[in-house]
Amino acid sequence: MDFLDTPDEAIFREQARSWLAECAAEYRNPPSEPYSEEEFVGRARRWLKCKSEARYSAILWPEAVGGRGGTPIQQVIFESEEGRYYVPNGPISNLGIRLAGPTLLQYGNPDQIERLVRPTLQGDILWGQLFSEPAGGSDLAALQTRAVRDGSNWIVNGQKIWSSWAHHADWAILLARTDPKQPKHKGLTFFLLDMKSPGIELRPIRQISGKSDFNETFLTDVVIPDSNRLGAVNAGWDVAMFTLTNERLGGAAADTGVDSRTIYRIARAAGLLDNAGVRERIAHWFAIEQGLKNLRYRVLTKVSKGEGAGPMAALSKLVTYRKLQELSAYAMDLKGYSGSFGDGDASAEDAVFEAYIWSAAMRLAGGSDEILSNQLAERLLGLPREARSDKGVPFDQLTR
Ligand SMILES: Cc1cc2nc3c(=O)[nH]c(=O)nc-3n(C[C@H](O)[C@H](O)[C@H](O)COP(=O)(O)OP(=O)(O)OC[C@H]3O[C@@H](n4cnc5c(N)ncnc54)[C@H](O)[C@@H]3O)c2cc1C
Structure with a gap:
């Protein structure tokens, strides 16, 4: 039970929980040995298939193409429940489910949707x-x-x-x-x-x-x-912007499992919960996480109504990865690590290392912090636009 759920959401959460308890049982704990890349990809395909059979792969997509036809809140609930498991998700699954799939549904013709969407959901097309x-x-x-x-x-x-x-x-x-x-x-x-x-x-x-x-x-x-x-x-620019908005929004789900609760657990294990400075950091990040969760609900609701997410997706990504980098650096400080890095694959212990490295990469991928900040300044705050000397100039006349 999550006390913020409505009764309907609580029922959905319970269903998702019991489905995961049965179907993701083997992913309850981190793998004892890191998977080889081939093994990981095979597992990623099988996990997509398994989820698609229960209609959890793409909760927002229409039932006619194999989705659940569900609500944005159900999507977020499932992500948070799935995030408790070490399931083989990652870029290779997300590129289809979060980028290619939604773009196909938005811009594809019936033939393209028929050929490519369902196999994507089922992990047959990566x-x-x-x-x-x-x-x-x-x-x-x-x-x-x-x-x-x-x-x-x-x-x-x-x-x-x-x-x-x-x-x-x-x-x-x-x-x-x-x-x-x-x-x-x-x-x-x-x-x-x-x-x-x-x-x-x-x-x-x-x-x-x-x-x-x-x-x-x-x-x-x-x-x-x-x-x-x-x-x-x-007309590819508009299509690509739709894809990138979804990438930013999807990334903002930040399924790393490293959040304010991680800091709480580390601080408790280290006997640091009485420290006011530590408690202040936990509260600070918890507050940001609640804001991000609500922002994500809002954006997903707009998207499911066919309205663009616009700069809100940029805002969500910007805050998510900045927070993740600061939080994971703090986690390493609390644990007393200094310059040693795990390989990021095997243990929960490695999760904070992995989150730290990953957050740095994600502050670039799909639109860097600076580019997103420019977008927010111009489109959300209405500040003056960056000077663009190439505006309106044919591409083949630009000096490169
Ligand atoms: C983990 C990861 C996965 C990726 N996966 C893919 C993928 O699968 N497919 C794909 O096509 N691409 C992928 N990318 C590429 C990614 O989209 C680019 O790295 C990103 O768009 C930035 O481009 P760049 O690397 O050329 O950096 P540059 O554009 O060279 O930027 C370098 C620096 O300059 C800053 N900068 C640039 N322009 C401005 C400006 N106007 N104002 C202020 N600052 C500016 C940037 O913020 C950045 O800090 C991935 C990147 C990462 C990190």
């Missing part, structure tokens, strides 16, 4: 995101990958970077330039790319941890049928 480029990160509209029309196909050439888990993706969402004569935001088109297509080369980026979660993706004469274009030609 997705990658091919947006960022070496010269098009924060300034995504500066991307240079070209898609040229060739009859009923498009021929794509270019390079993407930071393609998370793309080496396990069956399909990817791709943003490419289709008209360089138009200003940079106007000549872009959004595509769905079958990752088995010839001409795709993935080069892993090796991280300092030794892992390779990201790739450089080289596209050479890759053929995409026009039937895999999402939205109108040269």
